[in-house]
Amino acid sequence: MEQQDLNKRLLLALALSFLVFVGYSYLFPPQISQPVAEQNVSTNAAPAPAANKATPGVNTPAAQQTAKKAPVTTASGTNLVTVVSDIFKMSIDKLGRIAQFELLEEKYRNEEGHNLQILGANEAKPLEIRFADAKLNEEAFKTPYTASSTGTLDAKSGAVTLTMTQKLSAVTVTKTLTIQPTGAYTIKVSTSADVPYFITPGHRPMADTSMYMLVRGVLIKGPDGVITTIEDGDAKGDEVVKNAKIASAFDRYVATMFYDFEKGMNVSVLKEENGNPLIFVEGRQNLQLGGYIGPKEYKILKAINPELTDAIEFGWFTFLSYPFFKVLLWINDMVGNWGWTIILFTLLVKLVLFPLSYKGMMSMQKLKDLAPKMKELKDKYKGDPAKLNMKMMELYKKHGANPMGGCLPLLLQIPVFFALYRVLLNADELQGAAWIPAWIDNLAAADPYYILPVLMGISMWFQQKITPNNFTDPLQEKIFQWFPVIMALMFIIMPFPSGLVLYWVVNNIFTIGQQYVINNAYKKQKAAAAAAHKKGKES
Structure with a gap:
């Protein structure tokens, strides 16, 4: 290539690369499941994850295979509790999970005027617990929780607290959930016996079905501040981050996440059948985590904790996109x-x-x-x-x-x-x-x-x-x-x-x-x- 043509050829390369960058995703869109209109019952959750390699007593190959193959079925019935604020409606099912999260603000409504529901119908739900023991895990998915409150809880003016209890043959599980009007929450899990288990913030939200080349998947921020992003289809199934600060599953505009900036979390990633990542956090007999579900809006995340703004992900160009985003916010x-x-x-x-x-x-x-x-x-x-x-x-x-x-x-x-x-x-x-x-x-x-x-x-x-x-x-x-x-x-x-x-x-x-x-x-x-x-x- 002759030097006098280099400038124009660079510009041509830029133009053509843009066409490829945005055109390919339009012509060959990713297959994305549609969220259902109303999700009161969840069916056929994915198999239990491989045990975290850092967990004492369950790090043998035999124990991992048992955990992976554990059959999971879900209890049927209506939701246990509904929590409503000015900006969201959260449905909690009888397995103590967030079954659906509905955004009530007008800007999220579709052309038919329906509110946006961000959780997929047949995906793992936030707050879902999976036990390393296959028999206990199967029992847990057939045993409903009881709750301190039923019906509708009003979180419009302040936080509400819900205590849910599940009595199994070998252990009693208690979840105490305190939900803020913004979608932030704290989850406390206590077990009557020290049994190995894992809890998930859920499969990434499935709220956007556009055909752009978007970044979707999970984000984990380690104790050293290094952020690891695993996009849909790229999970290996052996990713482990010890003492992580943030574990987020995200879509284009929304996310569901756990965080712990003091003690950290041992996070493992399960590879689903389609290669998508699913986050699990290693449980303890007395576990407390911060959580959030909703839009990845900078001011909301910053108000919860400034470090949570690191969960806003822009893909390959985040190192440059994020500073641009901050300047745009300032202007x-x-x-x-x-x-x-x-x-x-x-x-x-x-x-x-x-x-x-x-x-x-x-x-x-x-x-x-x-x-x-x-x-x-x-x-x-x-x-x-x-x-x-x-x-x-x-x-x-x-x-x-x-x-x-x-x-x-x-x-x-x-x-x-x-x-x-x-x-x-x-x-x-x-x-x-x-x-x-x-x-x-x-x-x-x-x-x-x-x-x-x-x-x-x-x-x-x-x-x-x-x-x-x-x-x-x-x-x-x-x-x-x-x-x-x-x-x-x-x-x-x-x-x-x-x-x-x-x-x-x-x-x-x-x-x-x-x-x-x-x-x-x-x-x-x-x-x-x-x-x-x-x-x-x-x-």
């Missing part, structure tokens, strides 16, 4: 509108990268002017690559052109774009957030009038028209000519969040303005150089 706290927040953040990114963009675009201008001379050299030395390269370098040096000058700004834009793409796709704060209410009343949903995708295509086309290019490959040039049309159509066909498209449109507009500034600066620079050259000749 939104000042302006109070997520649409204007995105616009101001885009401007901020442009200003930070402007010095590099300026150098890169000026180099591209010089290369455009040198294109005829470069073609002459190619024709003259086409049979001698070494000589051609030497003459090219002499030409660049003479005119102060850097063929690599435009690479760094383009390379920087790639992680910036994908990191922001992850934030705008996964941040719960954008759900129900309006920009211009009469037009965009939900930045997490697609533009209902397709105005933003059309503006994106037009702005991309105009940006190309004013940007210098030095294509030598006709195929590359044709791809770039049609790329704005392809992107506009893709954003119309695929329901991309309007917040993401807004960023792209605004970024294009700022880039156009930036290009005009640089084009004018280059003209002045050329005029000044020509005047100096003329003056030098006259003298």
